[in-house]
Amino acid sequence: MTTSELAQLARQLRVDSVRAAAAAGSGHPTSSMSAADLMAVLLAGHLHYDFDRPDHPGNDRFILSKGHASPLMYAAYKAAGAITDSELLTFRKRDSRLEGHPTPRRLPWVEVATGSLGQGLPIGVGMALSGKRLDRIPYRVWVMCGDSELAEGSVWEAAEHAGYEHLDNLTAVVDVNRLGQRGPTRHAWDLGAYARRFAAFGWHVVEIDGHDLDDVERAFGEAASTKGQPTVILARTVKGKGVDSLEDREGMHGKPVPDAESAIEELGGVQDVHVEVRKPAAARALHATRTGHLELPRHEAGDSVATRDAYGRALTALGTARGDIVALDGEVGDSTRTEYFAKEHPERYFECYIAEQQLVAAAVGLAVRGWVPYAATFAAFLTRAHDFIRMAAISGAGINLVGSHAGVAIGQDGPSQMGLEDLAMLRSVHGSTVLYPCDAHQTGRLIAQMADLDGVRYLRTSRGDTPVIYGPGEEFPIGGSKVLRSSDADRLTLVAAGVTVHEALTAAEYLDREGIQVRVIDLYSVKPVDRATLREAAERTGCLLTVEDHRPEGGIGDAVAEAFGDGGPVPRLARLAVKTMPGSASPEEQLHAAGIDAESIAAAARLLVEQAVVR
Template structure:
């Protein structure tokens, strides 16, 4: 929600911000000595674990060791025994390849022991994987695909300032290479727009990337100008000077309404002269002889244990209530309603649950997500046309236990931020995605706006659920189900209005389907979902007039899929099935059906797949459905060919 609209989400109180701004006293000489000893230990442990593993990124860890030593000892507020504590700070390694440093920090605070760190890092079955994942309770999100940790942190910052209203901070260690990713600048832009003074990016500017120097190398002033242009507050420091680092980390609290980016000039491989600022060492473990010499020069293995400051007590402003009474909207059978409109009405009804949050990609008036803004303006966040940040914010909000729905046009919701969705699966995050205006059905806007790959893409995501309702009633039920579904759920919605088929008491369990017109003499089955379900029903009516009994299956749940009903249908129709989908043939409904039917007990199968085979253009929805060969007349023709025993043309399987 924008402030210009006069409905900005509620923020932390002045007293809470004052707590968030509390400064740390300057370091004493004794504290500086502890910091240097801690940094040396972190370097030693990063070398030891990666050399023992024979792989990893020690040089990228060595450059940031001083930064993390000061943060860990002086500024991070965290109860390591209770990682789910709502007022804990958050630490995200956006440069996830520096995992040797992160795991060495975990050893320093006592949650990972020396044997686990040195002996199991990167080994099969170890929780200390090559890049961090939430299999470790202190890791919020999986990182390793560069350009994602900072965007995810924006979502956590939104939760802290506008929902939890707690003074915890989110610290993000970034690499200079990933500042070439546009998603990093989307993140800073949205962080500045939402005044996320609780977010600090610490950029390890060590000059060298995987294959030579980075784009700006050590041009710190250019970095600072870019940061400032996106609305964040830049601080340039020597990343190996504990006093300068400490001062910068303290300064961030003096900007409660502005994210801070600490630009730390560092040396890659710092502490090991043989590799310091040397190209060609990225992602390479030090050889054992070099590692042994480096460990000895750094003072040998250490046993320093750090007691991190505990967070200030606090209670989130929002208490989840999944048992809240929800009154889902209802419609009369036959009433024409777009499934996107049903989504808007249903998600607005879910606003009764205080943990539900909606994020929009500046199309809320078309997806109908904007209706949630009227129901719960404090829990509606506009991400504008920044789909990567849209998904990342949803992931960050889920870290804090919120139930986010992110909506946009399907063509852009899935394709533009696909790697963010993929990494959300690696994080095992629970987010809900709603893609509207799918398929050729959208009409005159043309192929750039038509999602014809989204089902395939979303089915491939780890932990995903994919649903494609055909009417308003099923949409409302599935939206409610998504709110309580773990993992990544995706609802595909159409643009046009279609008749309501189901009554308000009909249930739509995941992994189910709806069977229409079933009888003992069915000669063929017509399988569709969304818009093609309506075409299948029309085709079944035409076939009935010709004396052909056709069973129709509404395959509203594509993943998980009702394999049992599909197999039974094949057995009862002589294996004759026609599948119609408003999607390219690769990876869509047809693929899902045929995968479900594969196996040692596969019934006899005579299948025809009708899908969008060529690049569509502009036209009316019905013209485009017909041109693609997925309209009722094509479905009926394919069914007749199967029943007559002819080999149908087109997309036959």
């Protein structure tokens, strides 16, 4: 396209952004208008994308990190012929594909959900890593950011990681329009402030006037030709560009244009410019290979093996059987045991260092490209990435998260290292699967099954060794549980998972010597929970006592209680959990102090049985 044709396209993108927001009665047209020239040049001359084949492996990837500017993206789709003008005007309406912030749920050209600012660039890093190290296809990853979101720490985790990895297939385009939601951004139009930061992380920096189409064209070309470095294009723009009454005006963020008809007339009126977006070169996806044979590690009954060790060995075996398995870690691979995978499959291992937001974001980016990622760190540290996990669920991304060093059972390290809220956090994520194995064989089986599940999957591992109680051929269906001990004389059911399974079994032995029979359930699938087994136990024993190395809120106790939340009869429910603030002590001392060791469980069971007799 000529410069004048690009200018016409940019005007159309502005007009259609105004029209879409006006039809919806809400939206962010002024944030869309500032980036219209950038989008016009990208769409017409630099993006390689087949809208008829969104799954084409050679397609460039585009992420609108400033997701509130979705009218601009939808206007670009119209210009490319992907949607009609009538659909454009369904923006933000019920059942429309054009949501307020883009998600992949309905639109095949959107790969990840955005709108929670600061996430586009970290996910883009994951996509770029896939292209460079795994797919080995020369597609480019374009991420359009807003200047406000550069205040997010996750952006700088991404910037450092991209620079360190020399991701020259990644381009960030920053729409520096000066105004945020409530007023000026921290650095306003000081492009140099942003330039110094990106340059410090090893990026090639280009500063431009974002409304000078020739300047924009040169910058995009420079990005494509830069080798060995990611490129950031810092574009000085004006919010509300093209309408005098809106330009650089505070108080217009997130609002439709007051007089849309006049604004459209000032912008040149409704147009119907069509863009022939360049098609990608022929490409072939090289991954998703499988040997078809998975040989999980085997252990002898009675052996003591930490579930974190079992995770590392099982993941390594899974990686040998399946070429689509990739692993990521947050610089604790020697503790999580992801290092086992790294040594065996270094080409599919990604070290993300102590940057948990980037860790999860990279996993999402890799999942979008068709890989099956397992991302591990301490369970406690996954809380730093909760928003990325939440948004991964909105994206429908299939990621596996593994949290080690869970609970007070880790011992002397103290509360800062103890994952005590992770089950609650992951259970609350839409469509998630939450698993908590108690022995090595169970861990291996669950790790293998996770690869073929949908959505966000979480597995909790333990630091210390635990006895192997299951055989190598035992099956552990998702949503199931195991009844480890039962009789017709059971007067109580102990429900446990992970380390507390072994404490519950020991407590059951203590009680048995006293003539008190109790049932023991290993609730390894915390979500979905085994309602049928829990209901049967409630009917047979009348009382369920949950025991967990976790805070009482949101964990196993709540999962069990919710199994009886359908309005039917509810059994007596009691729970043991970590209600104190731990210090440093041995694992055994920690479990006792928290009241979740065998002795404490037996004492609670005696009290519950006595109360039942009295009643």
